[in-house]
Amino acid sequence: MNRFSGRSQKRRVSGIWVTLALFLLVLFLFSGGLNLLSQKTSEEQLASLEKSLYQTAVHCYCVEGSYPESLDYLKENYGLSFDENRFFVDYQPLGENIMPDITVLARNPR
Numbered sequence: 001m002n003r004f005s006g007r008s009q010k011r012r013v014s015g016i017w018v019t020l021a022l023f024l025l026v027l028f029l030f031s032g033g034l035n036l037l038s039q040k041t042s043e044e045q046l047a048s049l050e051k052s053l054y055q056t057a058v059h060c061y062c063v064e065g066s067y068p069e070s071l072d073y074l075k076e077n078y079g080l081s082f083d084e085n086r087f088f089v090d091y092q093p094l095g096e097n098i099m100p101d102i103t104v105l106a107r108n109p110r
């Protein structure tokens with residue numbers, strides 16, 4: 001009976017290593033998927049903020065007859081809000097009747 005016990009012990013140890021390797025592979029794939037999802041979400045948030053800024057500026061133009069002179073004006077009078085720690089917004093007015101130049105950048109790209 002002793003000669004069969006050695007084989008089962010070897011199979012048990014190799015089975016543990018295979019299980020551990022599969023677990024690490026699944027964990028690696030899951031982590032990569034989460035990172036990809038996080039990056040995609042950040043890109044969509046940036047695009048959504050840029051679209052919101054343009055829409056708010058156009059709304060101001062429709063209501064008041066001129067584009068706002070600053071980003072702060074949009075925040076105060078039109079309820080525009082965004083996370084200033086995550087996004088940098090460059091708002092350059094070009095004139096009362098010319099669409100302002102709006103640039104949105106992520107502060108900490110991932």
